[in-house]
Amino acid sequence: LAGIAVGTVLMTLHEGRLQTLALHRPSQGWHLPFGTVGVREPLRQAAERVVAEQLGAQVDYLEQLYTFGNIVPAQGERQIQVCYYGLVPKGIVEAGGTANKPELAWLSETELGRLPVLEQKIVERAHSRLRGKLAYTAVGFELLPESFTLAELQQLYETILGKRLDKRNFRRRILELGILAPTGEERARARGRPAALYSFKAEVFHSLESRGDILAF
Amino acid sequence: LAGIAVGTVLMTLHEGRLQTLALHRPSQGWHLPFGTVGVREPLRQAAERVVAEQLGAQVDYLEQLYTFGNIVPAQGERQIQVCYYGLVPKGIVEAGGTANKPELAWLSETELGRLPVLEQKIVERAHSRLRGKLAYTAVGFELLPESFTLAELQQLYETILGKRLDKRNFRRRILELGILAPTGEERARARGRPAALYSFKAEVFHSLESRGDILAF
């Protein structure tokens, strides 16, 4: 079907920053991953396929963001662009160009200027959606690997919310919710005391979900 | 452009219930208002136009809800449906069929069964979006006329959130925010003491907006 595209804002946490995946092609400059939709293809499936094709990675979390219909490229035809946003744990998609694939890069918020203005707005919308969902859903955990330390989780919240949190209060509240299970393992960093590792108990979270904003910090 | 439609979930408060506007045509039964999008027409403008044409009413508040792409009607072609939701103060759109226009009706939540199942899901999505936005935006006031009583505002919150609120606590909290201005007028009901009328101070609300969930009850 002419004029229907899907685009995706893929986000990850890297080096204490929220970063967005962008592609570079000589002909197009920097842009978000996008692609066309098959005539009989469901939209979400198209978005998944486009990400898989262009990045060679599966995305575990993908949600619809917004549909733009006023984007009129130079050519006469109007383009409908259905945008999704996705979250991946740090390091799942490795940046850097390969073979005939376009060059990939994680852009931090200060580097978004490389994108076309319209795409910058899409990314901002994705960021504010993520920020909003952080308090009442478990999206945050989609940005972490299977097991993680409390410090990593806290840093995630601090980065996305853009404010510092008190370590003791954060730990107390998140542990009292009972949504984390200690794995019994520890992770040793270069220096300092090793940190206990935890995994996310999705079932417990969902049982609490009705009384919203349980993760508001 | 073939295969692109806009649909709208128009909601209002009526008789203490959240109601949704539906159309009835002999050929189609009950359905949500929808229409096609002009080749060069922005999506939101198309949604506004469709509402205006079919209902003869301007909608002050209209936001994008979700885009469905997996709705495959009996015919071969796939249909993309970009859905919006809108809020109107009680009584703006009067129900009842006129001339060659389709019949209109406000359906309460218990009457939604008259709609096709897919459209019921769209309406549910609109309701939950509205519920979610109630706490951190001023959407609630879109459902009220220019001036209103505190009892009306409280009933609005009670209806949409589906729970009863304490009158004194509600009044104290909303007045302390400073987002309401007494108009100095009163409204006499059939019986009982007349109620003071207030209007919404949008500027004050927006100055508080940064610290979210200020209208959480």
Next chain:
DNA sequence: CCAAAAGTGTTAAAACTACACCCATGA
């Protein structure tokens, strides 16, 4: 033994909840 990151409790202030009576009006 020292630098680095992990881990741990208490207290004061603020916010929330529950609760019952008087007031102004029209019929």
Next chain:
DNA sequence: TCATGGGTGTAGTTTTAACACTTTTGG
């Protein structure tokens, strides 16, 4: 004068926010 809906304050409880030191490890 009475029925109806509008309007008002307080006290106990819970939640939040602020705050500093000890522990464990690797170099």
